[in-house]
Amino acid sequence: MTTALKLDLFNNSKVSINSKMTMFGVIVLLVLAVVPSLTVAASFAFISNQLDNNVSVIDTTSNEVIETVTVTGKPVGVAVNKQKSHVYISTPIGNGFSVLDANNFKLKRKVTTSNGALGIVSDNQGERVFVADWYENNIAVFDTHDFKLLTTIAVGQSPSGMAVSPDDRWLYVANRVDDSVSQIDLNTFKIRNTTKVGTHPFGLTIDQDGQRIYVSNVESDDVSILTTAGLKRVGKVKVGSRPYASALALHDTLLFVTNQDDTTVSVIDTQTLTEIKQIEVGEKPEGISTHPDGKRVYVANWFDGTVSVIDATTLTIMTTIETGDGSRAFGQFISQQR
Numbered sequence: 001m002t003t004a005l006k007l008d009l010f011n012n013s014k015v016s017i018n019s020k021m022t023m024f025g026v027i028v029l030l031v032l033a034v035v036p037s038l039t040v041a042a043s044f045a046f047i048s049n050q051l052d053n054n055v056s057v058i059d060t061t062s063n064e065v066i067e068t069v070t071v072t073g074k075p076v077g078v079a080v081n082k083q084k085s086h087v088y089i090s091t092p093i094g095n096g097f098s099v100l101d102a103n104n105f106k107l108k109r110k111v112t113t114s115n116g117a118l119g120i121v122s123d124n125q126g127e128r129v130f131v132a133d134w135y136e137n138n139i140a141v142f143d144t145h146d147f148k149l150l151t152t153i154a155v156g157q158s159p160s161g162m163a164v165s166p167d168d169r170w171l172y173v174a175n176r177v178d179d180s181v182s183q184i185d186l187n188t189f190k191i192r193n194t195t196k197v198g199t200h201p202f203g204l205t206i207d208q209d210g211q212r213i214y215v216s217n218v219e220s221d222d223v224s225i226l227t228t229a230g231l232k233r234v235g236k237v238k239v240g241s242r243p244y245a246s247a248l249a250l251h252d253t254l255l256f257v258t259n260q261d262d263t264t265v266s267v268i269d270t271q272t273l274t275e276i277k278q279i280e281v282g283e284k285p286e287g288i289s290t291h292p293d294g295k296r297v298y299v300a301n302w303f304d305g306t307v308s309v310i311d312a313t314t315l316t317i318m319t320t321i322e323t324g325d326g327s328r329a330f331g332q333f334i335s336q337q338r
Helices: 002-010 015-036
Strands: 043-049 054-059 064-070 077-082 085-089 094-099 107-112 117-122 126-135 139-141 149-154 157-166 170-175 178-185 190-196 203-206 212-217 222-226 231-240 243-249 254-259 262-270 274-280 285-290 296-301 308-313 316-322 330-332 334-336
Touching: 002 139, 043 085, 043 107, 043 285, 064 316, 085 117, 094 117, 094 126, 094 178, 107 243, 117 157, 117 170, 117 330, 126 157, 139 157, 170 203, 178 203, 203 243, 222 243, 231 274, 243 296, 254 274, 254 296, 262 285, 274 316
Parallel strands: 077 117, 077 330, 157 203, 243 285, 285 330
Antiparallel strands: 043 054, 043 334, 054 064, 077 085, 085 094, 094 107, 117 126, 126 139, 139 149, 157 170, 170 178, 178 190, 203 212, 212 222, 222 231, 243 254, 254 262, 262 274, 285 296, 296 308, 308 316
16 A cells, blocks of 8 residues: 555656645655554653652653652662563662552552662563662572562672673672672572672673673772673772762763762773763762663762763763652663563
8 A cells, every 4th residue: 555655646747746745644654653663662760769768750752750659668779670561679678679560650569578678680581680688698589470589699798789691691799898799690599709899889780792890889989890701800990989880871882980979970981991071960979870772871869859861972961850859779770661
């Protein structure tokens, strides 16, 4: 039918201009209807507001808060499970984590772990969710079908940030008090390696190729760079005061690091391993995550109750979004509908 309309439009010299325009509009609608890939998938940022006991949902197209979801238990960590359309919110005072529907933003259920739940991450296939227990010094592993506890893995003291390798083979954990990072085999749930890094590591980021890990060290004001193979130390970059977490952008060429006490985000060139700029954001920046387009970086500002949006290409602030009291959003907090 589309082919016939095209032939009629371009070959019939007796068709009027208005008719042509009308038919052209029909063709455009038909093409959009049969080629859904031309439409852009919706993307939302889920910002945990710890002091307000809620989560702000930001539509990243308009950069406006479109929903506020009550999540009790002082929400902190955020993890998105794209495969199951889930969002997991760790609630340390709520003794576990909450499960939100990533499409309608409704609270689906609460899962009990312990009162030290902090860091949280899902594997890439969406089959398991991992919860770091700050007090019990372990990682709880849950099945995402029925949320049954599969196992717990003993790690170092005060585990915080985590990252899963792209192939779902390895889990990397920052042990804050031990000044170390552990590598866990997700086939056996046993630790393979543990490596010393800077002082009090917190956030972890792994690149898309699964080759490098970037570790934000809160007390030594630097970022450690490790290889995923054997956790070999390959570099260290000085940043601002009390770096908390990081996110990669522009095809992993730039690393953005939140500096809590400097009210800035450091930008690191991942090829030269040098800091190339510090960008002023809101007060006490903590959680940070990159939009699926790789060009926008969202930063949760704890003291301001805002989110700063950084243009990764120009290294400037695009906009600032009001969220809630105590915005933390520790983890990968931006979703994309399939």
